[in-house]
Amino acid sequence: MSYAEGKRRKGKKETIRHKTTATVFASLLIAGAALWMLGILSGDWEAGTLFSIIAYVSLSYLVAYLAAIALSRKYVSQIEKIINEAKAIASSQNVDRRIAVSSHPDELSSLETALNEMLGKLEESFERERRFVSDASHELRTPVAVMRGYLDILRGWGRDDSKLMDESLEAMSDEADRMGRLIEGLLRLARMDRDALGINAGPVGSGALVGKMIEDSQNIRKGRTVKTSKIENFKVVADKDLVLECLRALFENAVNYTGENGTITFSAETKKGYGCISVEDDGMGISENDLGRIFERFSRTESSRKINPSGSGLGLSLVKSIVEAQGGKIAVESRQGEGSVFTLQLPLVK
Template sequence: MSKIRYIFNTLLKAIKFSLFAIKFLCKIISKIFESILEKLRFSITFKITVAYVLTFLTVFFLMSGTILISFKYYIDNGINGDYLSILGTILIVCNITGLVIIAVIGARASKKFLSPVDTMTKTVKEISINALDKRLDVKGSKNELKDLAKTFNEMLDRIEISVEQQNQFVSDASHELRTPISVIQGYANLLDRWGKDDKEVLQESISSIKSEAENMKELVEKLLFLARSDKHTQKIEKQPFMMDELIEEILRETKLIDISHHIESDYNEKFTLFADRKLVKEALRIFIDNSIKYTPEEGTIKVDSYVKSTTAVVTIGDTGIGISENDLPNIFNRFYRADKSRTKSSGGTGLGLSIAKWIIENHNGKIDVWSKIDIGTVIRIELPLR
């Protein structure tokens, strides 16, 4: 019995030493392992698997060494007995100890690798429509969670920009609608007080109300167009048509409604364009109307068209007041007016160029603008023939 007790005491001392050595080596291996993974990109699954494998190998080699040392000790000291029983006891103790060590270290490794999930969950819970500026911050090695956080942050950036644009759009639309409504209300009150008996007041009020109602109708139609385009429900019905005929039609209509400018065309090449004729005409009309608004009387507005390779090119040039370099990058923004001092009657709603840009871009075309103050502006539109 004393020999068996001595064997077990020796074995327990060896196990304690092994556990201490395992703990010390695990810390070293963990630091080395983490430093390597910080610099390399591995999946979380791979990291956890490697952690388990390294833990198992560490336990296996240490336990194997302990068993060999113990047996060598028994043999050197000539200890006899039931070696199978002793071996079974040692293996059972070693396996149980190894299992506990692997479970503890594996759980810690898994918790460490998956800890960013808790951070992400807490941050996501704090995000709301009034707190869209929060972003996920997953520090540590590069892995799937880092990619997920980056993708989520990019999505939040797009949502925040979209919400800001929507709020700005609603604010600008409300501001634009407030003016005609106030004018109509003012003239209605004027009619109520004096217009019933004063024909001049009656006529002035009726004319102003009709004008403001027309402006409001135009604004609402443009807002609806942009709303449909934002929702991707604006229909584009493409079909082949003669571009030169469309240009001639626009020039003819423009000359009928505007007699204070010189409307010209040096060359109008004959070719077929596959596009939505109605929308293309609307876009060209917007650019021409813009030139009319900002070109002094007796000024020249020139519309030309030709084919370059597989692209239709339309240029609209004027001898107007021009656009400053500061305003030029913003002219296609909604509700933007280059000249803040101009009234709405001359400056429009600030939506026309946004609509024209949408039409051209949704025909896979592009717009280039050149302009100099007091010299004029040239709009160059390119559209694919098909």
């Protein structure tokens, strides 16, 4: 329906309402007058009294009608103001603008506040999206630039130097791997944002989870000592594969950010209605300053960039999203230079 059409229909509706009211009012008056005349002609004074009642009723109706029109005009103009401001925000595509909230606390000022809260949430989400796209393109640009650099070397003098050729191919292969992991992580995060993770939750035992991790860690421990402590037996409601994916990401971090002689310890215990599985290391630890940011996408500490240059900074943000999607939480305790404990907290089977 076009705006003009809407306006025309709206006008018609108002005319019909006015006409109906006028007709009712006129009918009451005519009926009253007729009864009064009848009363006079027949000499029956009661008909005159009846007219007075009808006249009073009609007058009250008229007063109520005028008051209602005045009140509705006030509210309609306030609603029109909200509509115009919302349209102005939509056409300017400027979500940091807000609707002016009227000083009288009523339903309409609550509507204005609710719309402003919605605009605030939209602004936050646009900002997050903008930061994510700019971080993702920055992270993807780096390996491409490195590969281009090596290709230029090989196109120039590098092809005659077999050592340089090997080095370049090795570096390009590393960068291609890094880019592959980055794209994989980005796709996984995009799927999380669409709630398309396909969680298949059921009862899973703590022993089975830790046992599988110990088994898998043989290939990725890179010489670190792996042990268990305090393994309590309990069952959590979770998707086993997704929990193992999270534990693997925590274990890989423990390996990457711990010295060659480091020790990684798995433990499992129940706390405050949650089944908690922890991965502890005695590695480089995380400063208090960085601790609040490590779950953000692409967040990496300066020292970890040197130790593990191929990391993408997406691992922990994925773990957090996966655990929270299953009604769980992730907690971390760390001291710089001493080590870290990452704990998955999952809902226990009731």
